[in-house]
Amino acid sequence: MSGSSMAFSKMHGAGNDFVVLDLRDGQAAPEAALCARIADRHIGIGCDQLLTVEAPRSVGAVASYRIWNSDGSTAQQCGNGARCIAAWLVRDGAAPAAGDFVIDSPAGTHAVQRDADGGFVIDMGAPDFIPAAVPLHGWDVAQDEYLRDVDGIAIRFGAVSMGNPHAVIEVADVATAPVAELGPALQANAAFPQSVNVGFAEVVSRDHVRLRVFERGVGETLACGSGACAAVAVLARRGRVDMDRAIAVELPGGTLRIRYDQADGRIRMGGPTAFVFEGEWL
Known part of the structure; x- marks a missing residue:
């Protein structure tokens, strides 16, 4: 992937910022070193996490996404990222402009609801204290x-x-x-x-x-x-x-x-x- 150009969106949720890549055509995700370079605030785009939009993994989901931290390591969950992915999918037309829908994260499946102010509410699941x-x-x-x-x-x-x-x-x-x-x-x-x-x-x-x-x-x-x-x-x-x-x-x-x-x-x-x-x- 490092040999070709990549279109991206820069987004943030309450200041937690992201670079979003569309990989729904089956394009390979960037390797850890490239993720870290993209996330670098001096020589790259700059972000806390890189998010990739991909084909859904579960029945009924409109898309899935994966998460890379700024050091190139992978993450399982990102609540602010989930809201940004929801907004990105609505703008793209892959998710409905009104009404609820479902997205897949590395941690599982999340229901997305529209808020009264036009924003998004993410079902983050049940906390596990074990x-x-x-x-x-x-x-x-x-x-x-x-x-x-x-x-x-x-x-x-x-x-x-x-x-x-x-x-x-x-x-x-x-x-x-x-x-x-x-x-x-x-x-x-x-x-x-x-x-x-x-x-x-x-x-x-x-x-x-x-x-x-x-x-x-x-x-x-x-x-x-x-x-x-x-x-x-x-x-x-x-x-x-x-x-x-x-x-x-x-x-x-x-x-x-x-x-x-x-x-x-x-x-x-x-x-x-x-x-x-x-x-x-x-």
């Missing part, structure tokens, strides 16, 4: 809070899988949280054999959370959709935020709306999407 599902080593039974010594610092965190691994650390003030220090330290800890996305969450009220996320393979991003879902899941399990109502999760790049439904145990996420520009990688 340590083996995260995966989290050292515990067999799910707990509301785990304690781990990391580089001589005792860290208390919640852990959950949203199709990808998340650790959530509750802090008094997210603005002063040691994101750049504790994020990579926890990612490198043996408790997380596949690394982990580390969220730092400040509970403002029962329906308002401030959040910063240090993503695996990327670093701190302006927003993380699956991280916002994970934070609400962990905090709701502790009784810190309410289930069955929309929780405003305020991230550096914007605010996402997260609803954790008690009836079916699933989390749904809404938020902004934007097309930035179109281009061609030569």
